[in-house]
Amino acid sequence: MTCEEFQRVLPELGSGHGIGQEEHLKSCRGCSNLVADLNTISREARVLQGSEEPSPWVWKSIEVALRQEGLIQPQLSHSRTPTLVLDWRLRWLVPLAATLLIVFGALIYQRGTGQPQTAQQQPPPAGVVTANLQATEAMGGEDLQLLETVGERMPSMRDTYEADLRSVNAYIRDAEQSAHSDPNDEVAQQYLQNAYEQKAMVYEMALDRSLP
Amino acid sequence: MQRATSYVVMLIVVSAAFAAAQTTHQELHFKVGRRASVSIVNQYGAISVKPGPGKVVAVTAILYSGKVEVDQSKSRRRVAVFSHLLEGADAQTGRVDYEVLVPADASVTLHSTTGPLHVEKLHGDMMVEGSTASVDVRDVSAGHIHIKTLNGPVTVTNVSDGLVEITSVGGDVALNAVNGSLVHVNSSSGKIHYDGDFGDGGDYSLTTHSGDIEAIAPAYASIEVVARSVQGTVEKDFPLQPEHTSFVPRAGSAFAGTMGEAASSVKLLSFSGKIHLKKR
Amino acid sequence: MTDAKKQQGDRLSEAEAIDRAKQGDAAAFEALYNLHKRRVYSLCLRMTANTAAAEDLTQEAFLQLFRKIGTFRGESAFSTWLHRMAVNVVLMQLRKKSLPVVPLEENMETEEESPRKEPGADDPRLAGSVDRMQLQRSIAALPPGYRMIFLLHDVEGYEHNEIAEMVGCSIGNSKSQLHKARMKLREILKTSRAEKATKP
Secondary structure (H helix, E strand, O other): OOHHHHHHHHHHHOOOOOHHHHHHHHHOHHHHHHHHHHHHHHHHHHOOOOOOOOOHHHHHHHHHHHHHOOOOOHHHOOOOOOOOOHHHHHHHHHHHHHHHHHHHHHHHHHHHOOOOOOOOOOOOOOOOOOOOOOOOOOOOHHHHHHHHHHHHHOHHHHHHHHHHHHHHHHHHHHHHHHHHHOOOOHHHHHHHHHHHHHHHHHHHHHHHOOOO | OHHHHHHHHHHHHHHHHHHHHHOEEEEEEEEOOOOOEEEEEEOEOOEEEEEOOOOEEEEEEEEOOOOEEEEEEEOOOEEEEEEEEOOOOOOOOOEEEEEEEEOOOOEEEEEEOOOOEEEEOOOOOEEEEEOOOOEEEEEEEOOEEEEEEOOOOEEEEEEEEEEEEEEEOOOOEEEEEEEEEEEEEEEOOOOEEEEOOOOOOOEEEEEEOOOOEEEEEOOOOOEEEEEEEOOOOEEEOOOOOOOOOOOOOOOOEEEEEEEOOOOEEEEEEEOOOOEEEEEO | OOHHHHHHHHHOOHHHHHHHHHOOOHHHHHHHHHHHHHHHHHHHHHHHOOHHHHHHHHHHHHHHHHHOHHHOOOOOOHHHHHHHHHHHHHHHHHHHOOOOOOOOOOOOOOOOOOOOOOOOOOOOOOOOOOOHHHHHHHHHHOOHHHHHHHHHHHHOOOOHHHHHHHHOOOHHHHHHHHHHHHHHHHHHHHHHHHHHHHOO
């Protein structure tokens, strides 16, 4: 067997060699060195598995997302002394996330079952669907708790967060009404998704401020 | 009179000197490898990031009082610098201004409540987050730009080959010469202004709740465009070919059609704001 | 989470953690994350060569996993399931950025990429063990297609039939790309050593 023949089949050999290949390796230093080096590289590469560690923020982001999506149930969490004051305050995110998911899920479900637009169904008159940002938006308990947290940690930002929550709640309300009036309207669904993203961002930014 | 003026001048000079004496400078240098990751977390104060020579991250911090410290952490490829507020610190005493030089291919993450935040001439990924901070990103290419703000104005200028995602509650967003495979702006009450080519065969989506949208494009723009406002008005300066007459909006005002070869997809959506597609 | 809680989470066996995570137990999610985070993150980092992107992909992979954890029935190892998800997330990201995953044809690479070897020529050995840092740098210098196959096979331990299924190539192509990746690494490592030896 020549070196050329040997190296042509080398990709297929894996860890085993046939008799012909073994004979060639015994007599050819060049190919023998090559195989030894390739085996060394392969062996050393395995050490690299799992050798890097992500920053702590990765888990924090995952945890926030899990809570927002309602995948973490607060009643099964073990009691703990938080290293971050943040932790015990996150519990109120769960009912909020659950509420948002239920509403959004109901809208998607309606769309999925293809509830037909009957001749009697009309889109709501324009006056019903308003975008009056100045109107006082009723704040849910979770929003009030968020504002309380913000007020304790960053008093100067409390008014900003309150105004933004009102703006985003108005967005959600209008988007929900629009999506509800026409579940098949993809643009209305897009508005609703955008509105929820805005709300999630406001919560995320308020909580992230507690990070060093 | 002259004496009074002299006293006033002296008072100003002494006050300035006193204020300067309160601030301290701190310099940090880190050697990094290729595609380093740099994070600056700063509650109060400006952050400016520019490219610097070599594989070095150079941080100059101006601390405005003794009630704030600058902490740092470094792993092989990641550098993190934090402003650490001590007890009693507020927006004035807790302020730190950062000037940062990074390798041009570095990934950058910036957090500041008050800002302003400025990034220029990089081509790594960036995540910029500010509450009321103004955000200014310019002359970047080929990276993923992610900007989040509550009410700070956002300006992005001269971006090519990028992925740009901006979420703003009340801050106005201005995009000038921004092209990429994906440009998404999601605003609640902030206005969106786009002035560019809608190039690169990208997916452009500018959506607001109540903010107005103004998009300025050249006559040679190659786009497929959909514009819709549930309660506001929509306007266009271009004839669209072919006009999608079969496109029926469920509610509100709308237009849809193509220009040129329809290389890029453009969505202009506002719930109650005005939408205007203008010709440059 | 406090150290005590973290330790408690770590003491959970993987099976217990999976069961508890299905019921929404925060500590169980974190335990599963801590068990597997290094491997997933290392894979993402080596494939993207960008820490921010790697962290985003790590987050996405775990989120996809946790969202589907209710459907996990134990037919395969949990780590295998997670790892496949991570690989898919990375591949989707690379495809979204139009980065080449694997050349479709074996002869697509350029002359610069394809390591040349004259059969029969005297070929000194890469003496001694391979420096880990140097190996990491060398892997990062590989063309993306070679790097992908090398990471999946030699670092992560996938078989060629699994790699072929994941990246959408033939088994023969996977073997060929792996061989070329190793040859290229050998060349890079030798060049680097030679340069070091000549430096004052």
